[in-house]
Amino acid sequence: MKNRAVVFAYHTIGCTGIESLIKAGFEIITVFTHKDSPNEHIYFESVAKKCAEHNLMIFAPDTINTMKWESYIAELNPDYIFSFYYREKISMNILELAKIGTFNLHGSLLPHFRGCAPLNWAIIKGASETGVTIHHMTDRLDAGEIVAQQKIPIDINDTARSLLHKMNIAAELLLDRTLPKIKSRNYVTISQQESQASYFPRRKPEDGLINWDSNSLSIYNLIRGVSAPYPGAFTFYKNQKIIIWEAALLTHNSQNDKNSAPGTILSTDPLIIATLDGSLEVKSCQIESLTDSNNTPITNIWLNGNQLAKHFNLNRLDKFGPVKNKQEKLKTVLIIGVNGFIGQHLATRLLADGNYRVHGVDINDSAIASLKNDVNFRFYEADILLHKTQIEFLIKSSDIVFPLVAIATPESYTKSPLTVFELDFEANLEIIRHCVKYQKRIIFPSTSEVYGMCNDEKFNEENSNLIMGPISKQRWIYASSKQLLDRVIWAYGSENQLQFTLFRPFNWMGPGLDSLELARQGKSRAITKMIANLVDGEPIALVEGGLQKRCFTDIEDGINALIAIIENHNGLCDGQIINIGNPENEASIAELANRLVNAYVSHPLSKYLPKPLPIKVVDAMDFYGQGYQDVDFRKPDISQAKNILHWTPEIALEQTLKNTLDHFLRQAVKLNKNQSSYEALK
Structure with a gap:
């Protein structure tokens, strides 16, 4: 048996996957990858270059799920289909063309952190460990049976860059250990527990806006979770955008004026900013579109916190925050019947998205009690037949209304x-x-x-x-x-x-x-x-x-x-x-x-x-x-x-x-x- 494989790959992990398949003795008959976007900072290895090194056939279509590519892959008659950090969901019409099996490498310990950007989300959510998972591909994203996993500890000082390095090493170890078992069909799968599953959406650069009304640990996790090579967490001083690349959690409150509002500068040397429950020190940052005396933009200027304070002539009790009248505020979605079937799932998804504030109304909260810790969620116990004045007030205070009762x-x-x-x-x-x-x-x-x-x-x-x-x-x-x-x-x-x-x-x-x-x-x-x-x-x-x-x-x-x-x-x-x-x-x-x-x-x-x-x-x-x-x-x-x-x-x-x-x-x-x-x- 030749163990012929069609591979979908992108990113450094995609290159690692290709090398591991070759090492394990699989015959790679075609590779599909993505064209690099001119709007994206490309910090990872090129699958196209890796294929050139090994003289592999490669394509980079805008979309793979067309009859043209289904027919092409069907003619190849593959034994296996592998996916390594490929960004498009592959249709079942294509997956069913694999005679033996389909396998994806996902950057988390499934069923936790399904979806996009699992590495970033693990840090942002304060997880103490993550990992990589090899699993079967099904019609549901990241939901197939698990073949093997490799755990990765997340240190409190880990950033997106350091965790990415750990993840690449873990992926190589997992693939080297598991691919021979897949090749010999000597492995056991386990089903994912749906009750333990968590799904997270794709992150956008604008999702990095710092909410100083959050607690110190949440802001610290956001900063390190989207730090370079990702777009970074950012705030504003007046109308100037400032990207914070590195911060430090303070272990004492001697600098913290407890009466200061979140976002307030408590010290300029070092630069310390008040949060909801404490403060953070800015260690490394960047001013976007800094200009010289001729008003010519200067980019890529990196500063420490004290240098930033000197540049803006910051004083104690100045404030960081969103641009007034320019930053779009979170839209408020009112879900009347939030404890019901659709209501509970919709509220959970909107809060995970991070772009919405959810106000929920129902006669009890048995199904959504876990959401009440989210700063963007407010629950109101009310009956629409009895508490009509309250319902009217909540409608008046919202942007979008979902009457699900x-x-x-x-x-x-x-x-x-x-x-x-x-x-x-x-x-x-x-x-x-x-x-x-x-x-x-x-x-x-x-x-x-x-x-x-x-x-x-x-x-x-x-x-x-x-x-x-x-x-x-x-x-x-x-x-x-x-x-x-x-x-x-x-x-x-x-x-x-x-x-x-x-x-x-x-x-x-x-x-x-x-x-x-x-x-x-x-x-x-x-x-x-x-x-x-x-x-x-x-x-x-x-x-x-x-x-x-x-x-x-x-x-x-x-x-x-x-x-x-x-x-x-x-x-x-x-x-x-x-x-x-x-x-x-x-x-x-x-x-x-x-x-x-x-x-x-x-x-x-x-x-x-x-x-x-x-x-x-x-x-x-x-x-x-x-x-x-x-x-x-x-x-x-x-x-x-x-x-x-x-x-x-x-x-x-x-x-x-x-x-x-x-x-x-x-x-x-x-x-x-x-x-x-x-x-x-x-």
Whole structure:
């Protein structure tokens, strides 16, 4: 066997990966890399030069995920596909061309620090260790089974540069140890624990702005986490940008005037700046666009803290901070219903992004308690039916409003229709009117159910008719409320009184979808109810045989779409209705139940729980009561989302199902008497 490999590589780690493959005896048949950006400081080794040294075929396309390159790689018939710091996500169409396996080298100890810039984020978040991981590539970024890992300790004095050096050494050690095992197929993989996963977005140079209202350690970690060769952490004195490359944590407070506001200069020699809880000493910095006596820009002038103070003639009690009236302040996103399924995931993602302040409203904080330590998060315990004055004040104080509060379960539609109308229509109508009054942008969640009994093969935002069932079918009171609100919002928008985007989430699923307790009370979605049946030793009940088909969408895909709507590049989302669903993940409720049972049986925690009972079929009247009606299918047309948001769902139903089940089984076993067994397993 020749062990033919197609390689995707960039950066110094990419060069290390190529050398390691050659050393291990793999035949590299083609390498794909990136063109160096003229706007980026290139501090790392060139994969193109490395390929020239070894006479390897190399390409640098703008994008790899095209039919042209799929066909080319298919003709190569590779045994393996390897990725080393390649910056574009590789499609499953390409990954499936590898006959034996696909392997990626990621710069963290997965499942921690998934996503972009894991090295920088590890320092910024104050981690004491990180590492490198070799894992299988799947349709989810950095989520495949782990093949091997190498830990790297992070010292309190480590910077991005020193950690990068450590990481390259660790990558070489890990590859040299693991590639022979991959070649001989003599290795064991372990699944990633989704409950331990953390995802971080790509960092931009502007993310380096120092918030002096943070504590000293957080600012210190930011400075060393984005220090050279990265763009650097920065602040402003008046209108002049200053990049701080190196700082020192002070071990005493003798210089610190406790009455000084964060950002205040406490000393000029050495240069010491007040923070929220102490102070930092500036050791090395750079003035961007310093000018001489002829007003000619002089660049790359590096100074120590005292030299900086002399240049600006700084005095004690002068202040550093953002440029007044020039720095864009953090936008405030108000999430009404933040403790709910979408609310908790959206708030978590916005806070991780770092560009938003989140105000969350709900009647409790059980799902988002961990967010309350974030300086950019404020939680308000309130009921929109009771605390109307407070809700109005919060809308007035926000930039973007997400009203996510709704009663959205079939039991409620049929058994408490007036309560559904009061909350889902009347209370939300008040929120819309406040947004009009205070000129706030609203992003409103309609649902796929506004389509009612529509028979279109694919539901289109612009053209599909919205059809309700007979008046006696109270099941549609929720859909009618949502549809009427859509029309009210559209009417306000057509008169230029409201900036809005409507989004329709098609059967989003994932960890945190309802709760087992709500499922036991009959107040949850179908998937959570099924899981509750399994953990309680009850048979899953399929209404009318579970023949209805739905298109299930992973919450991570859904949140990615919402982030694009919030960012609203060039205002393209204004006045739009956007379906957010996954047409490829269509399955009947019966099929979903059978897949769930199979996943449950194979899950390691199921041995602490009851064995599944046979699935039973129930009558809709017996299960939901009078007034229930449903549709056979509900498939979205997502061309609008693709064109406006440049968004395509990526996560397969099987993976979403596993993640959701794992989340609830860990909760169930933790609450079970087998506490010690669970902890041992964990």
